[in-house]
Amino acid sequence: MKAPYSDRKYVIYIIFISIGIILGFRLIYLQLMDSSYKVSADKNVLRYNTEFPARGLIYDRNGKLLVYNEAAYDLMVIPKYAKNIDTLGLCQLLGIDKATFIEKMKKASIYSSYSESIFEKQISKEVYGFIQEKLYKFPGFFVQARTLRKYPIPIAAHTLGYIGEVSPEKTLEDKYYKPGDYIGISGIEKSYEAELRGKKGLKVMMVDVFNREKGNFAGGKFDSASIAGKDLYTSLDADLQTYGEYLMKNKRGSIVAIEPETGEILTLVSSPTYNPNLLTGRIRSKNYMTLIEDKLKPLFNRALMAQYPPGSTFKLVNALIGEQEKVLVSSTRFPCSLGFHFGKLTVKCHAHGSPLDLEQSIVQSCNAYYCYAFKAIVEKRPFISTKAGFNKWRNHVLSFGLGEKFHNDLPNELSGNIPTSDYYDKYHGKNRWRAVSVISLSIGQGEIGITPLQLANLAAIIANRGWYYIPHIVKAIGKKNNLNQRFIIKKNTTVEAQYFEPVVNAMNKVVQSASGTGFGGKLENVSMCGKTGTAQNPHGKNHSLFIAFAPKDNPKIAISVIVENAGYGSEWAVPIASLMIEKYLFGKVKRKDLEQKMITGNLISSN
Amino acid sequence: MRYQKNIFSNIDWITVGLYLVLVIFGWVNIYAAVFNESHKSIFDISQSYGKQLIWIGTSLVIAIVVLAIDGKFFNTFAYTIYGIFIFLLIFVLLAGSEISGSKSWFKIGEFALQPSEFAKFATNLAIAKYLSTANIKIQDLETKLKTLLILAIPVSLIFLQNDTGSALVYFAFIFVLYREGLSGNVLILGFVVVVLFFLTLLIDQYVIIATITGVFLVLFFFIKKKRKEIFILVGIYLLTTGFVFSVDYIYKNVLEPHQKQRIEVLLGQQTDLKKAGYNVNQSKIAIGSGGFAGKGFLQGTQTKYNFVPEQSTDFIFCTVGEEWGFLGSIVVIGLYITLLIRIIFVAERQRSSFSRIYGYGVASILFFHVVINVSMTMGLAPVIGIPLPFFSYGGSSLWSFTILLFVFIRQDAFRVQQL
């Protein structure tokens, strides 16, 4: 008897055999019929030429070119085909000896015998011309065009960043990159890498044994065109940036200027800086080593990464929180007898009339006033514990964009530090600290740390009377009107707009009235607002701080200036900020004496 | 000695011979694919061909061990083995390592093992065991559901490991079920489903719906207008249109971008040479450039690594195509088809239904792997990343295919023993 269904084996046989036949026909098509795949077995090889796209250009806010590309050429080799070459000729051409040649060949073979690797980076135009002519003498070699970055105005090195060869780890992680490719390493070259790089193209060429290209393989069927990177329109003002770097010569510190209305960063100076042209091309690695060994740390981006105690500028924040928490009104007065005294604790103050009201406490920068104010905020009823009061205060502070990263389009920013109640619980013990234990926070000293960018944003917040856009550096990608959506979400502080007026008025007096600490920065025809500060520096002379905005109504610019080891804010930071504002609002600076004094000031060699 | 002689004289040497030829020729091509003048020694453990020699050696040991095991062992312990591998599939999800996107590996030093490769063997045992149980009829709904469950457990676990290719292999069991009595319509249905799937992606879905509607309207005039027939016709019509809509929906909303891309490349709707299309294009160039007689051993220029990624694993067939040309490729395909037909032939001579069903499972799994792998290197199937049996570089796949095949050879030898 026949087993049930055993006839079905024939169906299976038929399926197996017919699919085998289909595969056979596909082979016949690919290998015997379609001539586009024909490559004569031993004479022709295919070369996969990568077409590198032009990297996107970078402009300033007025359309001035900041970064462009210049062609450079790498000499590539495919070791397997580099046979019977004129070794001596090549060595002479490149100015290398035979040992170096062998070493380079070996390195290339270890990477791969069958695929290209860089033999010599960025050969000169003369060598390029010569090799291109005599390529038949050097089978296995060819020239690959790449782009170098150039900076027509050598400014904003930290912000623009630089590109360099991609790391081996990155090539494994992201298959787009091959060894020898360039990638943005810092600054906006890094944060906008995806937009700037464009897309590589591929050309499959037939090459004969004499290393001569015999045209497109398969009529270009497998080629793909490269797509150029997108241009970036930054918010930087090239003139203002240039001027800021000029003023900060021979000083350590930074200037950050923001347009309050939009959150666009106008200037981002970190001094000492370097010429961005130094970190491009063949000279990059040598210059990089010099810069990294420099004791003044020119590669360190102070504007985003240095964290200073904000000093008296922080009194503005405490005044605003005090008003919002209704422990202060503009007529509130606190006494000061050369400082604040509480038990054994004393916070010193300079000699001035007492008691002061809110406005005068800012104009004369009274320390005692803010000790009382801070104590009142933290210990305000109905908070049952210091901790709850402190947390409330801290939340207000964070709403000013302090103590946290902006996560904007500049890489490597630091968050600054607004200490938490948990930190003090650990430091003093749980429930064993009170407002007076952390009283230095009231005058912006102690564990508190703020970056120059955050400080400038604080000025912008006050200029706007209570809100800000995340400060950012790129206005548009590709097309001029293509605004980055991430940066048009308004951020509100926890302090209502009405409470800003007394503080703004006080800041106005700081600059406009003869008794104010910022009077030295008073400008003709513009009503400016500001606040000086001094950041205590345990390692040397104090840092000079100043934040400001102008004009008082409809502000166009908000700025923070920090000059390290410069003593009081009024000495250096105020005039520099004032000159920057003059330059931005009027396009030129009239006060040449003041300008001269700032430029000639050298605060580096003395320290 | 007597026992051993008994076993080895009853072995189906044709199958073993085909196996050995494929393994050796596979190794030769792996050697060519990663050949590098600075590492010429074939025993160089730092190179994949050196490692593959170890895998081949250990596979032969495994083969001999399998042949020495008692003939009834695999029948008796089928469910136990199945259970162990299901456990391992769960375990690897929790504690395994991720290699190129699939969390399906156990790493032991330099070497990595993939339980999903072995799960095919274990599932095949369980299916054979279940369907060979006395009084089981595949026509019963309960049998169908239980069979589906045996398949669904490993498939869903492998899907969770993000290894879609290995999960799709289980579709191959449709041949086994067909041979055991599942309605022939299932094969036709499968074929229609695949064709409709690709048509939906190629042509606007409303055009297809309109065409289907037209066809069914014509059919409607031809059938005898009995209530039952109308009912069936309308049912099929609704199912087909529903399928077309859901394919479109799944494609647009459920598939991951990289999966979509692979399908688009296959359909010729996208020719992104740098991403999904890269491998396939390079592989087609390599195979095509081989011509009639190929470029000769080690003379390939297109298939050296860096041109075709995964050259020694999933894309090993293009080295064959380039260096051995049409002649070599057709011989390899011929060898596989011969092996498959031999397995079916041997399966049909089994007296125990367990051995027969198991044999069909072996053939089906191998068939799926060979057809999909070779098709994807020639641009006929999407790149789903499954190895070419016995050929591709990799320990897990070689070991598991060796076990899969030699358990069957052992069953066959056992049949003769019983005489």
Ligand SMILES: [Zn+2]
């Ligand atoms: Zn005072």
